[in-house]
Amino acid sequence: MRNSDDLMQEWAALVPMWIKEMREGKNSVRKGLLDSVMLDVCGKVEGLSILDSGCGEGRFCRMLVERGAKYVLGLDLCEEMIEAATKLKSECDDYRLKNVQDLGFIENEIFDIVVSYLNQYDLQYFETNNREVFRLLKSGGKFIVANLHPIRSATGKWYRDASGKKLHVILDNYFDEGERHC
Ligand SMILES: C[S@@+](CC[C@H](N)C(=O)[O-])C[C@H]1O[C@@H](n2cnc3c(N)ncnc32)[C@H](O)[C@@H]1O
Incomplete structure (x- = not known):
C-alpha cells in the first residue's frame, strides 16, 4: 500500500487542477449527484459543530458555513489543500493539516456531525478513522460517509x-x- 507521503505527493501535484475544477463547479459527480445527497443527510446545520474529515480545498466546509453551521473544522493531510482552504475561510470555519487516522488532538464528543466526503478510500486504516470519529461525536451525532462503490x-x-x-x-x-x- 502507498504510504501517506507518496499519496500526499500525488495529491499535491493534482492541487492546481483540482482547485480549478472544484471552484468552477465542474465536478459533475459532486455538483450533479453527491452534494445534494450529502446536504440532505446533514439536514439542518444551523448552530452545529461539524468536522470534515479529508476536506480537500474546503468546498463542502464552505457550503456548511453558508447554511448556518456554527463551526466547521476541515482536516486534510495535503498542505496545498489546507493552504487553499484557509485563504477562503470565514470566522466559522478552520482548517488544519492533520492525518484523519490520528485524531487524538480532538476532545471527545464535541461534534454534532462528521462528514467524510470521498476521503475514506484514500485511507489505509479507515477503521481507525471510524473509531476516532465515533469518539468525537456527541451522543446522537451523525457520521456521513460518501465512498467509492467497488x-x-x-x-x-x-x-x-x-x-x-x-x-x-x-x-x-x-x-x-x-x-x-x-
Ligand atoms: C477525493 S479528495 C476529497 C476532498 C473533499 N472531501 C471533496 O470532496 O472535495 C480526498 C482528500 O483526502 C485527503 N486525504 C487523503 N488521505 C488523508 C489522510 N490520511 N488524512 C487527511 N486527509 C487525507 C487528500 O489530501 C484529499 O484532499
Whole structure:
C-alpha cells in the first residue's frame, strides 16, 4: 500500500487542477449527484459543530458555513489543500493539516456531525478513522460517509469486438480486496 507521503505527493501535484475544477463547479459527480445527497443527510446545520474529515480545498466546509453551521473544522493531510482552504475561510470555519487516522488532538464528543466526503478510500486504516470519529461525536451525532462503490474499482477495461469497437466495460473481480490506483 502507498504510504501517506507518496499519496500526499500525488495529491499535491493534482492541487492546481483540482482547485480549478472544484471552484468552477465542474465536478459533475459532486455538483450533479453527491452534494445534494450529502446536504440532505446533514439536514439542518444551523448552530452545529461539524468536522470534515479529508476536506480537500474546503468546498463542502464552505457550503456548511453558508447554511448556518456554527463551526466547521476541515482536516486534510495535503498542505496545498489546507493552504487553499484557509485563504477562503470565514470566522466559522478552520482548517488544519492533520492525518484523519490520528485524531487524538480532538476532545471527545464535541461534534454534532462528521462528514467524510470521498476521503475514506484514500485511507489505509479507515477503521481507525471510524473509531476516532465515533469518539468525537456527541451522543446522537451523525457520521456521513460518501465512498467509492467497488464497481468503480473493478477492472474498468473495455471489452471490444474484433474491430476494436467498445461493447461494454468489464466488471470482473468486483469483490477482490486490495489496493487500487486510478
Ligand atoms: C477525493 S479528495 C476529497 C476532498 C473533499 N472531501 C471533496 O470532496 O472535495 C480526498 C482528500 O483526502 C485527503 N486525504 C487523503 N488521505 C488523508 C489522510 N490520511 N488524512 C487527511 N486527509 C487525507 C487528500 O489530501 C484529499 O484532499
